[in-house]
Amino acid sequence: MNKSIRILFPSRCPVCDRPVPGLDEGICLPCTETLHPLKEPVAVKSAHIDFGLALYPYRAIAESLYRFKYEGRQEYGAFYAQEIVKQHGQTLRLLRPDAMVPVPVHRVRLQKRGYNQAQVVAEALGRALSIPVRDDLVNRVRPTAPQKELNLFERRNNLKSAFKLTENDVKLESILLVDDIYTTGATMDALALLFRAQGVKRIFFVTVAMESLS
Numbered sequence: 700m701n702k703s704i705r706i707l708f709p710s711r712c713p714v715c716d717r718p719v720p721g722l723d724e725g726i727c728l729p730c731t732e733t734l735h736p737l738k739e740p741v742a743v744k745s746a747h748i749d750f751g752l753a754l755y756p757y758r759a760i761a762e763s764l765y766r767f768k769y770e771g772r773q774e775y776g777a778f779y780a781q782e783i784v785k786q787h788g789q790t791l792r793l794l795r796p797d798a799m800v801p802v803p804v805h806r807v808r809l810q811k812r813g814y815n816q817a818q819v820v821a822e823a824l825g826r827a828l829s830i831p832v833r834d835d836l837v838n839r840v841r842p843t844a845p846q847k848e849l850n851l852f853e854r855r856n857n858l859k860s861a862f863k864l865t866e867n868d869v870k871l872e873s874i875l876l877v878d879d880i881y882t883t884g885a886t887m888d889a890l891a892l893l894f895r896a897q898g899v900k901r902i903f904f905v906t907v908a909m910e911s912l913s
Contacts, residue, residue, distance in 0.1 A: 710725070712725075712726055712727040712730055713725070713726060713763055713767075713772070713774070713775045713778040713779075714726055714727070714730040714734055714760065714762075714763050715727060715729070715730050715762075715763075716762075716763075716766065725778065725781075726778070733759075734755065734759055734760070735755075735759070736754050736755055736782065736786045737753055737754065737755060737756060737909065740752055741753050741881055741884075741904075741906075741909055743884065744884065745884060745887070745888045745891065747888055747891035747892050747894075747895050747902060748884075748887055748888065748891045748902050748903070748904060749901050749902055749903055750794065750903045750904075751881065751884075751887070751903065751904045751905070751906075752783075752787045752790065752791070752903075752904070752905045752906075753881050753905070753906045753907070753908060753909035754779065754782055754783050754786060754787070754905075754906070754907050754908065755907065755908045755909075756908065756909060756911065757880060757908040757909060757910040757911065758911070759908075760907065760908050761908075763775060764879055764880065764907065764908060767779075767816055767819075767879070768812075768816045768879060769812070771813070773814055773816075773819050776816070776819035776820045776822070776823050777823045779820050779823070779907045780820055780823035780824040780826075780827055781823075781827070783820075783824055783905060783907070784824070784827045784828065787905065788827070788828065791828060791830075791875065791905065792828060794873070794875065794901075794903050795873070796830060796873045796874055796875035796901075796903060797831075797871040797872055797873050797874065798830065798831045798832065798833040798836075798871055798874055798875070799821045799824065799825050799830050799831070799832045799833070799874070799875045799876075799877050800821075800832075800833050800834070800836055800837065800874050800875070800876050800877065800890075800894075801815060801817035801818040801820070801821040801822075801832065801834055801876075801877045801878070802817045802876060802877065802878040802886060802887075802890065803815065803817075803834070803837055803838055803839040803862070804816075804817075804839055805839045805840075805841070806838075806839075815834075816879050817877050817878045817879055818832070818834050820877055820878075820879065820907060821834070821877040824877065824905075830875070833871075833874075835865060836864060836865055836866060836869060837862055837863065837864050837865065837890065837893065837894075838862065838863055838865060839861055839862055840860070840861065840862065840863045841860060841861045861889065862889055862890055862893055863893075864893050864894075864897060866897075867897070868897065868898075869894060869897040869898065869899055871899055872899070872900050872901065873899065873900060873901035873902070873903070874894060874899055874901075874902055874903070875903045875904065875905060876890055876891070876902065876903070876904040876905075877904070877905055877906070878904070878906045878907075879906060879907045879908065880906060880907065880908050880909070880910060881904070881906040881908070881909045881910065882910045887904050
């Protein structure tokens, strides 16, 4: 960005949305000091998923994710991907997935929002790690209620028959599912079940945030 333009229109912090002083881009100093990534892998309770990672606890990044998801702040995707690489890049490289698969949104929601937030993160992450992104393998064929508004039983029923693979033969040994938020894991589990049935041997996931299950 041109220096004079950046002085007149400074970058905004992707966490708190306040202007970033000076000519720096990215997260502001107060957020740097208070925003701490998760150190441990997600506890996966699924026979279909091998391993999962999340970047931040949901409460710490909730307002940022809301702006990213509902207020058109697609530029946050690059920040999230950058931080995932900093925190988990070595692990993701060791997993060596054949492709990243962003969790799809239904076409009605996609038309309304204009983009799939999971795909925005996946594409930035794919560029950083040189892993191809496959957004053509699975569709969300049934609109579903937001998972965070439902209890555990409702979340599982909410996702029944919600996804459908676009190919009968998925020629991949391993995949990395990418989404913005991990709640109970029902979404990841539903997708993983489909891919397992098509012979995918190793299934991992990474998300920007994990909602506390306590």
